[in-house]
Amino acid sequence: MAMHRSALLVLCLLIAGGGGPSAWALAADPPILGCAAATPTVELAGAVAMSAWASGPSPRYVWEAPVGRLEGRGHQARWDLRGLRPGTYAAAVRVSDPSGAATECVVRVIVRQDAGPRAGGAATPARETGSALLLAGARETEGYGLYSYLLLGAPPSAGTRERYLKAIEAVWSLLPDIKALDQYLPRAELNVAYVPVRSAPGQSVSAEWILDNYDYARARSLLRYLPGANRDGPYLLSTLKPLGITGGPTAGPHLFQDLSSVPPHLAASWVKEFLNQAAQERFWDERSGAKLALKLRVTVAILGEGLPEVKKALDSWIAWAR
Numbered sequence: 655m656a657m658h659r660s661a662l663l664v665l666c667l668l669i670a671g672g673g674g675p676s677a678w679a680l681a682a683d684p685p686i687l688g689c690a691a692a693t694p695t696v697e698l699a700g701a702v703a704m705s706a707w708a709s710g711p712s713p714r715y716v717w718e719a720p721v722g723r724l725e726g727r728g729h730q731a732r733w734d735l736r737g738l739r740p741g742t743y744a745a746a747v748r749v750s751d752p753s754g755a756a757t758e759c760v761v762r763v764i765v766r767q768d769a770g771p772r773a774g775g776a777a778t779p780a781r782e783t784g785s786a787l788l789l790a791g792a793r794e795t796e797g798y799g800l801y802s803y804l805l806l807g808a809p810p811s812a813g814t815r816e817r818y819l820k821a822i823e824a825v826w827s828l829l830p831d832i833k834a835l836d837q838y839l840p841r842a843e844l845n846v847a848y849v850p851v852r853s854a855p856g857q858s859v860s861a862e863w864i865l866d867n868y869d870y871a872r873a874r875s876l877l878r879y880l881p882g883a884n885r886d887g888p889y890l891l892s893t894l895k896p897l898g899i900t901g902g903p904t905a906g907p908h909l910f911q912d913l914s915s916v917p918p919h920l921a922a923s924w925v926k927e928f929l930n931q932a933a934q935e936r937f938w939d940e941r942s943g944a945k946l947a948l949k950l951r952v953t954v955a956i957l958g959e960g961l962p963e964v965k966k967a968l969d970s971w972i973a974w975a976r
Contacts, residue, residue, distance in 0.1 A: 689759035719745035784832030788848040794896035800845040802892040805873040817918040821888035822861040824925035886914040
């Protein structure tokens with residue numbers, strides 16, 4: 655994975671030793687910083703909550719925005735966007751450590767004009783990531799900036815069913831149809847999240863229907879290119895180019911997130927966090943893919959405080975590989 659050695663050192667110390675002062679003293683680089691909005695879009699005259707996560711001890715957060723009203727307190731902020739027209743706006747959070755080293759992260763939010771409800775579900779906000787079913791024998795649509803796949807390694811068991819459903823709900827129920835986003839944003843700036851299924855659905859599609867009709871054979875054909883048995887899941891695989899019917903991720907850079915050991919009640923949160931972080935990065939650029947993986951690792955490490963199994967498996971859960 656293409657990332658700076660000193661950045662890796664910070665992560666290892668953070669995970670193994672809790673990121674205490676002695677660990678920070680060994681790292682000269684600025685804090686590793688991730689940031690995201692609770693939702694990458696907001697309705698007209700709306701507001702959005704934002705959060706940031708930084709490595710190292712005692713980080714100091716300063717939030718700024720050229721428009722709207724921004725109230726920041728520590729690593730969290732609330733951005734009131736009343737009075738702004740539809741469009742994309744940016745806020746920034748700057749973080750410094752006790753030594754004075756600093757870094758900045760930008761949060762981009764789209765003020766939208768609300769559309770109608772998605773077929774088969776409740777009204778959902780448009781985001782820079784949209785979902786789509788990938789039917790058996792069909793190829794992906796060309797031209798998107800990032801291709802993400804929700805992969806399940808085997809049919810659900812009693813121990814995996816709830817985690818599968820939570821991950822599917824995060825992709826399918828919380829995201830708009832990718833076709834709706836095609837009307838407003840350039841396709842090259844969108845992340846399409848595919849869920850492989852064996853047959854075309856009816857008018858209403860639920861997480862249960864997707865699980866019952868999931869294409870495990872296609873998922874296995876993609877997972878076999880990755881290290882490990884990968885027999886459970888869910889897994890998130892993201893690539894800069896579509897994988898096609900028989901293609902594999904070894905052809906180019908890819909992001910792999912393993913959620914097979916995540917407690918079911920956290921699965922949806924971490925899928926959502928991946929999608930939110932992806933919305934903040936120019937993920938169609940290979941260098942930003944590695945940066946996205948690094949930010950996700952820091953975010954998960956901080957959100958996973960108090961969960962030893964999270965820290966233990968973090969290295970193998972999120973990776974950007976060539």
